[in-house]
Amino acid sequence: MKAIGAKTQQSGSNQSNLVDFEIKKPQAKGHDLLVKIAAVSVNPIDIAVRKQLKADLPQPKILGWDAWGIVEEIGSAVELFQPGDRVFYAGDYRRSGSNADYQLVDERLVAHAPEKLSIAQAVAMPLTSLTAWEALFEKMGLSPEKKYSNQTILIINGAGGVGSIAIQLAKMVGLQVIATASRSETKNWAQKMGADIILNHRRSLPEQLFNNGQKSVDFILGLSDIDGHWGEIAEMIKPEGRIVSITGNQHPLDLGLLKSKSVTFAWEWMYTKSFYQLPTMITQHQILEKVSQLLDQGILHSTLKQTLHSLNADVLEQAHQMIASNRSIGKIVICK
Amino acid sequence: MKAIGAKTQQSGSNQSNLVDFEIKKPQAKGHDLLVKIAAVSVNPIDIAVRKQLKADLPQPKILGWDAWGIVEEIGSAVELFQPGDRVFYAGDYRRSGSNADYQLVDERLVAHAPEKLSIAQAVAMPLTSLTAWEALFEKMGLSPEKKYSNQTILIINGAGGVGSIAIQLAKMVGLQVIATASRSETKNWAQKMGADIILNHRRSLPEQLFNNGQKSVDFILGLSDIDGHWGEIAEMIKPEGRIVSITGNQHPLDLGLLKSKSVTFAWEWMYTKSFYQLPTMITQHQILEKVSQLLDQGILHSTLKQTLHSLNADVLEQAHQMIASNRSIGKIVICK
Incomplete structure (x- = not known):
């Protein structure tokens, strides 16, 4: 063949x-x-x-x-x-x-x-749906059968493959979805996928979040540059919130920033199940x-x-x- | 007064x-x-x-x-x-x-x-029960109403205040409990609290775990020296496993060690709810x-x-x- x-x-x-x-x-x-x-x-x-x-x-x-x-x-x-x-x-x-x-x-x-x-x-x-599904419904502890109308997820890089389906799955369970994008094409795409609010990940995310009337979010899905966004993620996540990242870190991440808020951090690698x-x-x-x-x-x-x-x-x-x-x-x- | x-x-x-x-x-x-x-x-x-x-x-x-x-x-x-x-x-x-x-x-x-x-x-x-309960039943995602007879938790420092009640709560839901202790009094105490197996945290934990017929565990509760045990924790945790720590880190923890296993790490600080x-x-x-x-x-x-x-x-x-x-x-x- x-x-x-x-x-x-x-x-x-x-x-x-x-x-x-x-x-x-x-x-x-x-x-x-x-x-x-x-x-x-x-x-x-x-x-x-x-x-x-x-x-x-x-x-x-x-x-x-x-x-x-x-x-x-x-x-x-x-x-x-x-x-x-x-x-x-x-x-x-x-x-x-x-x-x-x-x-x-x-x-x-x-x-x-x-x-x-x-x-x-x-x-x-397939690959992106499995990744987004496992991130939301296994790692973040959400249920695909429930509605979460009073809760918010921030999806960092909403217009990529995983982001595009993660936005849809998050909307499916009633979450408010804030997605990031930096160009007009990607902003339009993320909105088309269902995002309620778009922030530009090339500028301060906490500042833009605040300007949208919010200080913090319940869930953060990191799909790009976890190193560069870590300080912002730690600032924006709510106490008892959950962070999932699919992209690895190149430098040590200061986990201690999450301690007083009792935050949960999980890696999602869709191949873990078959790899092991x-x-x-x-x-x-x-x-x-x-x-x-x-x-x-x-x-x-x-x-x-x-x-x-x-x-x-x-x-x-x-x-x-x-x-x-x-x-x-x-x-x-x-x-x- | x-x-x-x-x-x-x-x-x-x-x-x-x-x-x-x-x-x-x-x-x-x-x-x-x-x-x-x-x-x-x-x-x-x-x-x-x-x-x-x-x-x-x-x-x-x-x-x-x-x-x-x-x-x-x-x-x-x-x-x-x-x-x-x-x-x-x-x-x-x-x-x-x-x-x-x-x-x-x-x-x-x-x-x-x-x-x-x-x-x-x-x-x-009160303080220790709230800490252990939240660690097991909120952060690790276990339910106090279910039984987990095929799963194992490792409790690092089983004889302290939190360890003593965490062992009991873990046994209550049917987990196999491996606790660590280093002196004869603390070993006896952890056994009295219900631990099935005792390992000495002053020696290699993965080696002792292996000598007890196991290579990995589903859950790890870190109650002492998260820095010193991090490498061992990353080695012993199962893919898709969950780690909770109540003690903070003094040095950066290499989160990347947990990535291919899609492991979840959570902090538990019992005062988060009232603090915020x-x-x-x-x-x-x-x-x-x-x-x-x-x-x-x-x-x-x-x-x-x-x-x-x-x-x-x-x-x-x-x-x-x-x-x-x-x-x-x-x-x-x-x-x-």
Whole structure:
């Protein structure tokens, strides 16, 4: 089968290290599905993994952590799917990604794709929906079944992939949503996603919050530059509030700033469950099934912004460069 | 009325700065109760506040954040109590403490004292029970009504005041409890409180955990030296686990160690609710009423270890020195 992989970069080289190559089509065993890929989306994790490739790779590393496809074969232990099912998923960080004709994926990470969305609209959603859902409904302790009309969440970087769906999920449970964005396109996008108030993350957030009649917020979701925003986050979070970050820190974060307020801080990395093969892996199947329904019901909307065509090394390079610019809005998708 | 206060310490002086003094008996207004104090207990917070007194105190600072007493007067807004009620509470960090004949306290922080315990047994409990309860049932997300028989909590420093009741609360909800202690008296005490396994916090905790057949734990409650134990905590916590600490850090804690495991870290400071006058203040009334019932039902047991008599500056100095030695076990109480 055809696949696109990343080779170890020669030091100092400016050439793309993405290559089209041929590899043996894999077989489904155990809980695995063999999925024929129709479309993928790109995420910052692709760039991060591409940068960290080891020098002695036996073959190019197949990236890609979002897929829409049709189940072609199932392993003997599979219970949730059958051949012919149309599925979408984010997959497993440790395994080969979706930039290929076929991919193996554990059924516990997969859901039936939404029926009323186009393939491009659907494939934009798995990784970011899982991340935002786990951040809000597992790490922040909110319930997707309840309403929180007197509470406020601040989403730092509201117009990116995760921010775009996090805004929608937060609105779904009735939170007041304050999102940050710095350009007119990103501000408009975050508003379109449902944000009630937009702040500019290039200026003082506490000052702008205050000018909007508020001093503090119940929840903060950090999706960008946790180091740069930490002092502001500690200032704006309410006593007993909850902070979740998906982006790591480069410098020590002063946790002591949160102590007298008894604040909770949680990391959200959507790949923890599959990376450690936790019993909670099955919850990713459940979350994606729920997201699929909510998309079909029109309660959630696709965050697709741009569709590229032909999944090959050149087009993938183009998509990666759009992500790496840190200026992309919503999601970028590649259809075969 | 009589009170005991702490005066600003002359620099270089070794003399006790605790003094007996006279002060006007206060009056109850609003939600306040005026309580006639019968007994108090001492806590590390007394030592911390005593060390941080400002130079220009208008009068000696009345310490003491645990009390058992009888309601003498009620403010006009009081709904939960009436004169003559026997109550216990930890009170409010910002206000005058319990080391006096009478004390004002907001009714939302107070509960009816347990009926089947002696005054000394009861007054040992409020501050530590509130801290342990909030740590387990608010910050760790456990429910006091559920059972967690397949999960494990590690309590670092199990024989102190908070550790002694945290062990009992964790056993109450069916957790396996691993507590740390370093001396034979503290090991025996932690076992008496219900700990299943004792590790020595002066040696490698991950190594001892492994020798007990386990590699990791679901929950960690840090009650001592969070700096010194941070690396071990990050190593032992399970993916998606929860860490709560009541003791602050002196050095930056490397939060990044917890990222790939998507771990949650929370501070627990029992005074947050009253310090910030949060709507959740009323939960301290509710928690203490529940603790009072559980003590009367024999489900929880007093952590009283030692009772001193006569509440005056000399006896209080003696009690503070026992706390400051970091060798005290369970709780020290002073009855009038």
